[in-house]
Amino acid sequence: MDLDILKRKLFFMPDATKGAVRYLTTEQLESTGTEAIVTNTLHLLISPGPDTIQQLGGIKKMMNWNGIVFTDSGGFQLFSLLHSKKWEGEIDDNGAVFKSPKQGDIYKLTPETSIDIQMKIGSDVLVALDDCRDTEIEREDAERSVERTLEWAVRCKNHFEKEYGGTQQTDKLLTCVVQGANYLDLREYCAKELVRIGFDGYNFGGYVVNKDGELVEEEMKVVIDNVPEDKIRYAMGVGKPEDIIRGVGLGYNLFDTVLVTRNARHGTVYTSDGILRVKNSEMALDLKPIDSKCSCECCKNYSRAYVHHMLRNGEATALTLLTIHNLTHYQELIEKLNKQKLERISKK
Numbered sequence: 001m002d003l004d005i006l007k008r009k010l011f012f013m014p015d016a017t018k019g020a021v022r023y024l025t026t027e028q029l030e031s032t033g034t035e036a037i038v039t040n041t042l043h044l045l046i047s048p049g050p051d052t053i054q055q056l057g058g059i060k061k062m063m064n065w066n067g068i069v070f071t072d073s074g075g076f077q078l079f080s081l082l083h084s085k086k087w088e089g090e091i092d093d094n095g096a097v098f099k100s101p102k103q104g105d106i107y108k109l110t111p112e113t114s115i116d117i118q119m120k121i122g123s124d125v126l127v128a129l130d131d132c133r134d135t136e137i138e139r140e141d142a143e144r145s146v147e148r149t150l151e152w153a154v155r156c157k158n159h160f161e162k163e164y165g166g167t168q169q170t171d172k173l174l175t176c177v178v179q180g181a182n183y184l185d186l187r188e189y190c191a192k193e194l195v196r197i198g199f200d201g202y203n204f205g206g207y208v209v210n211k212d213g214e215l216v217e218e219e220m221k222v223v224i225d226n227v228p229e230d231k232i233r234y235a236m237g238v239g240k241p242e243d244i245i246r247g248v249g250l251g252y253n254l255f256d257t258v259l260v261t262r263n264a265r266h267g268t269v270y271t272s273d274g275i276l277r278v279k280n281s282e283m284a285l286d287l288k289p290i291d292s293k294c295s296c297e298c299c300k301n302y303s304r305a306y307v308h309h310m311l312r313n314g315e316a317t318a319l320t321l322l323t324i325h326n327l328t329h330y331q332e333l334i335e336k337l338n339k340q341k342l343e344r345i346s347k348k
Ligand SMILES: [Zn+2]
Pocket: 290, 291, 294, 295, 296, 297, 298, 299, 300, 324, 325, 326, 328
């Protein structure tokens, strides 16, 4: 698989958190134009477990998915759950030890085990474990998070190279996460140090929107200004269509958000005329498709009225159709932005 394409083209990756995009079969996922997905290391660690996935031939075989698979490091979710005390566990310089809330089993996530888990899952692009914090934290905490993230990045890279032969032997890519909360100088320092260590990609980590829901553009700019253009530049968790456009403008090329599928499940869809709420009563007799400019299975075959009726009655088919629609809308946006990018390059 040519993974270098991830460094050149724009991609939007739906979240297949537990190895599935909710309510879609893999074939339906492909029909939306999706070429890459991101799965959640922490969730897959707990169930079905990396050993089981490995025995099943890896995540791609398990899912019957021929596209690209990213795994996150497990850091973002775990550390936000532990820092907010929603989950029981401890974090120190070596990593995290935590208890799964359902079964009560004890797990250990260190830079080395994070790489081992991602290798067993069988993803194409791995992410080095980072120490993720809230955006608005004291400087001292942000400094500690950056230092730990850098130490762990080195340990991940060393382990990936020593145990598996690195990018050359595995045909996989290893990316890292830039931390630093909202301290611009720390973001810059973290980005520069990670570039010095050397990775296949640099991901903007932490929270991408502030308390008011606005994209943290200044922080994102400082990071992108300090990483090479010929590597993956992943804006993790971005975002709304207008934020993706801004992210592309800054120079990021990879995006993911739970919003697109979560909104679909709540009946909120993106169209060429803006946002539409399919549950609203004015849809009850509307024979138009969700978006007349969209070519997805939902818009080609069904009226707003029918989907509205199914949604109001809790029919899971409505969630499938709206997820297909929202993902198709996102992938069409990405395709348009890709074309514009290519045109700009050819004019230069
Ligand atoms: Zn559609």
